[in-house]
Amino acid sequence: MIGGGQTALRKLRWLVRAGAQITVIAPKVDPQIQRMRDAGELVIERKEFYSEAIHPQLRLVISATDAPQVSEAVFVAAMKQGVLVNCVDRTELCTIIFPAIIDRFPILVAVSSMGQSPTLSRSVRGWIETRLPLKLGRLADLAGNLRMEVKQKLTSVDARKGFWDAVFESPAASKAMQGDLSGAVNEAQDMLSRVQETGEIVLVGAGPGDPDLITLRGLRAIQSADVLMYDKLVHPSLLEYARRDVELVDVGKQGPREEAGAKGWGSTQGSQATPRPTGTTMQQAINQRMVEEAQGGKKVVRLKGGDPFIFGRGGEELLEAAVHGFTVDVIPGITAGMAAASYAGVPLTHRHMSQSVRFLTGHRVADAQNLEWSEWARDDQTLVIYMGLVSLEKIQNRLLEAGREGATPAVLIENATLPEQREIYAPLAELHQAVITAEVSGPSIIIVGEVVGVPKQVENLLQAQADQ
Ligand SMILES: C[S@@+](CC[C@H](N)C(=O)[O-])C[C@H]1O[C@@H](n2cnc3c(N)ncnc32)[C@H](O)[C@@H]1O
Incomplete structure (x- = not known):
């Protein structure tokens, strides 16, 4: 600690409480700092600051002086030795800052403005101070007393959280804050015995x-x-x-397609x-x-x-x-079908093109007999096919046989929404071949319907404007 006035004193009180080993360097020190020395809490060197005082074994240097050139020298020396430094009211000369603290030991609340406005931090501290009960720390004592017991009885984190929330709102909490710790513990134990944990x-x-x-x-x-x-x-x-x-x-x-090597x-x-x-x-x-x-x-x-x-x-x-x-x-x-459509710019419904959407699975359906292919081939709807890659050829042929136009726009979207997303567009009659050529292997969604033509329309409109 460089400096021995009131500012230094305030910080010293915290440092002593934190168990730090402290040397104060100052030509003059406040009588209370002197008393701390007499109590063996710190050491004083009655000197002006000198750079050699800063050495790499130090954890922290604080400059609490009114002399700007001293803080600057402290900062330079600390940086040179790689020691954390705080120069009071000189944010630019700090590698560490101290928050304003609300002390309800062992509960501590720290408020920081990242060095921008210590005054504002202190005001915020004041607002919080008035809201936190003075004896709040005693609730921590209650929790500390029962922690292991609760952990043993309630294995799930949610159950423990629920239990503690209830305790902090209960008469057990009031008892603890009034200083009746054993009464509070009994009350909380009673609550614990009534908790039934269910998964x-x-x-x-x-x-x-x-x-x-x-x-x-x-x-x-x-x-x-x-x-x-x-x-x-x-x-x-x-x-x-x-x-x-x-x-x-x-x-x-x-x-x-994934076989051995699971x-x-x-x-x-x-x-x-x-x-x-x-x-x-x-x-x-x-x-x-x-x-x-x-x-x-x-x-x-x-x-x-x-x-x-x-x-x-x-x-x-x-x-x-x-x-x-x-x-x-x-x-x-x-769901993948909706996300794939959105990421590809395909509206699944459209007032003039598609009045309904069907989500289908291509897995095994291509071989099944009693499927409504004629229903699925209706042209005023959008088909969204999951797991259709393996059976794509069959699906395509069945739809064409059932009457869907070969020119119907279709797309396969691989790895939808991921950086490696790919879209393979082709008329329905050519989709299978296009997918083979593109060597698709990732999870894929197939969309069939007039709406699949929309991204191309959008592209053409934008291109026409760019060309003007
Ligand atoms: C067992 S299904 C699960 C579907 C999932 N419950 C959903 O709502 O998206 C797996 C199939 O979903 C599709 N799928 C899942 N994620 C995908 C993605 N990112 N891109 C394309 N298709 C995907 C593929 O057809 C894949 O074979």
Whole structure:
């Protein structure tokens, strides 16, 4: 500490309380600083500042003097030795700043204006001061006393949060703040004995790919998950929002073109991943795990690509949960078909071109007999086909046989909403060949209908204006 006046004194009180080893350098010091020295709390060098006083073993240098040239010299010396420095009221001479503090030990609230206006920080501190009960710190004592007990009884973070929220609003909190800690602990223990922990299952739509397309509710659910079971098409960056202690379970199913070499199935916390089940067995294994985790009191978030209820087996998981007595919270997501259309600039309906939209799955349907191909071939509607890549040739032929015009605009959108999104446009009769030529291999949505011509119309209009 360079300087020995009132400003230095205020900072010294905090530093002593934080347990710092302190040397004060000043020709004259305030009598209270002298008393701190007499109590062995700090050392005083009665000198003007000298640069050699700053050496690399110091953690922090504070200049609390009125002399501008002293602060400047302190700053230069500190920078040279790589020591953090704070020159009071000289923001430009600081590598560290001190916030205004509201002290309800062990609760501390810090207010900072990033050095722009310490006066404003102090005013804000005043506003907060009046709102925080003086004995707030005693609530922390109550929480500290019961922390382990609560953690043992309530395994889920949500359950613990709910419990503490209730305690802080209860008579136990008032008792603690009145100084009756043992009364407060008894009261809170009584509340704890009445808590029944039940698990939860939430189905969350992660959106089609671009992680920014998840909903705020979906994101909050990820943040609160004890167990996060996620699909193959979920963007990995969404997993980073989960808590550090979350159990991540990769339940990605294999697509039709992914055969051998499957990744391990199981939690990332386990060192030995068991072989990944496939198909129906995989879905049964997912259902079973989801229910078992919830029965163990965990909050299970089942994170699914797109929307959980569009070709996502969300319905099956919902029913399985109900069989075991769980009501499931379902958080919708943006389905791939809608997102692909938006990102490609294809309006799925249009007053003059398409009065309805059909979402179809191409998976296995091309071989099925009793499908309404003549209905699907009607020309006033848009078809959005999921999982249609493998059967594209059959789908295309069936639609043409059923009467859809070969010239109907069509597009396949691969990796929709991701940086590697590709669009392959072709008239319906030529789409399969165009897709083969383009060597498509990623997840794809096929859209068929007059509306697919809209992006080209937009491009032509803009081009015509640019040419004028
Ligand atoms: C099992 S379905 C899941 C659909 C998901 N529930 C939804 O609402 O989007 C998987 C299929 O969705 C489509 N799909 C998912 N993400 C896609 C993306 N980013 N781009 C194109 N198609 C996608 C593909 O047809 C993929 O085979």
